[in-house]
Amino acid sequence: MRIAITGTRGIPNNYGGFEEFAENLSAGLAGLGNNVWVYNSFSHSFQENNHQGVGIIRKSALKGYLEASGNYLYDLKCIKDAIRREADVILECGYATAAPWYPYLPRRGTKLVTHMDGMEWQREKWGVITKKVIRRTESTAVRYSDAIVCDHPVIAKYYKEKYSVEASMIPFGADIRQNWDEGILEGFGINPGCYYLIVARLEPENKIQMIIDGFLASPVQEPLLIVGDYSRKYGKKMYRQYGKDKRLKFLGGIFDSEKLDHLRHYSIASFHGHSVGGTNPSLLEAMAAGTLIFAHDNPYNKWVLGENAGYFRSAAEVTDCIKDLGKLDRDKFIGNNLVRTRADFQWDSVVKQYEELFNSLVG
Known part of the structure; x- marks a missing residue:
């Protein structure tokens, strides 16, 4: 054809x-x-x-x-x-x-x-x-x-x-990577398991501000890495408002799949704020990378993740997700998401x- x-x-x-x-x-x-x-x-x-x-x-x-x-x-x-x-x-x-x-x-x-x-x-x-x-x-x-x-x-x-x-x-x-290399993180000046992550287009419906506000209200000291192009209107607004906060690192757009997979894999948790769309590629890639996911609570994300994620609908609930992280069965969530990815995605x-x-x- x-x-x-x-x-x-x-x-x-x-x-x-x-x-x-x-x-x-x-x-x-x-x-x-x-x-x-x-x-x-x-x-x-x-x-x-x-x-x-x-x-x-x-x-x-x-x-x-x-x-x-x-x-x-x-x-x-x-x-x-x-x-x-x-x-x-x-x-x-x-x-x-x-x-x-x-x-x-x-x-x-x-x-x-x-x-x-x-x-x-x-x-x-x-x-x-x-x-x-x-x-x-x-x-x-x-x-x-x-x-x-x-x-x-x-x-x-x-x-x-x-x-x-x-x-x-x-x-x-989504593709499930078999081999991991902590050395890939060196270019970002970070260590495995010492940061939180957002990978998203910086648009209002992806709840970027909600996640940032909830994160900054939490007691954690590890940084939140924000991967997304901030040269456009909303991204510029977010960077002007939050760019000087030492707990936030705006990394810009990254499209190297190997780097993105490793950033996800070695994060404490990855936030997924997409609220208007179907089976989002970024969510599937986070599942395939084997990271704990905190997702916006809506039917789209819930069909993909089921009970294998933390969910939020407000900045306060983002804060709660972070505070309650230790109560979650991290390995079970990650394992179930990998099984789902292999079976359906x-x-x-x-x-x-x-x-x-x-x-x-x-x-």
């Missing part, structure tokens, strides 16, 4: 969850003998034409104040190019800036599959008008897609109840499910 993946900033990942997803899925599909290509913006740091057997096609994307509106044009250019190249299937990652074009696209036999992401219109960063626009766009995506994919049963249920459509429920994946299985879906559409 000829498969195009659109809707991301490109691979290898240097931004977030969808880019991590596209990198792993594309390599897996290519490894099964498919002709796969991913669209990158010209500004992406990777400038070669092939990554792990996956073709790279570059399109221009606006930056700065025009970035939001530029995303609409970027998605349009990528999808039109994929149709021109006679892709059998286009997998669009997200719908907010792509679906408005769907009714006007000449498909020419190309099947369009949309990954619906999380509940995009619930994100705290959007205003009232933007949320209404996104909900209307959601309806367009459902109507004009040949298939939609959700990565979480709660989200699939939402589309079934609201639109009477059966979404393909395919989670993200392996990339090989995820890739095969996508290939089966695409084959069913192409015929």
Whole structure:
């Protein structure tokens, strides 16, 4: 099959969850003998034409104040190019800036599959008008897609109840590392078991401020490492407000999977504040790395973690998680999460499910 993946900033990942997803899925599909290509913006740091057997096609994307509106044009250019190249299937990652074009696209036999992401219109960063626009766009995506994919049963249920459509429920994946090296921490100036951790995009719906406030109210002296790009609006706000506190270390964005795995593995605990989305890749990677997890209490995280985590809904409950850490069965939680990851969140299985879906559409 000829498969195009659109809707991301490109691979290898240097931004977030969808880019991590596209990198792993594309390599897996290519490894099964498919002709796969991913669209990158010209500004992406990777400038070669092939990554792990996956073709790279570059399109221009606006930056700065025009970035939001530029995303609409970027998605349009990528999808039109994929149709021109006679892709059998286009997998669009997200719908907010792509679906408005769907009714006007000449498909020419190309099947369009949309990954619906999380509940995009619930994100705290959007205003009232933007949320209404996104909900209307959601309806367009459902109507004009040949298939939609959700990565979480709660989200699939939402589309079934609201639109009477059966979404393909395919989670993200994670790889379980077998070998660990404490020396990798030396570059960060930290020791194993002597720090707490957040790995997340610094956005309001990821409860960054809630976690920081709860952590600073706790009695612990170990630092909280914050891994996430703080060059954007909300990240800048967090850094201005908290950057001088000696118990916090803003490390910026880190996209080296080996370093991230080791930071997670050797942490006292890893906080996961994501509150609006499905099976978040960062959460699965924390599970696969074998760390104790404190997660925001919502149906998305609870379906993934079950009873094998500490949960919080407020800064005060973050503080309680830290204070009560010694009462938790750490080894049991970590062991159960590793078992769950092996059983349900392996990339090989995820890739095969996508290939089966695409084959069913192409015929």
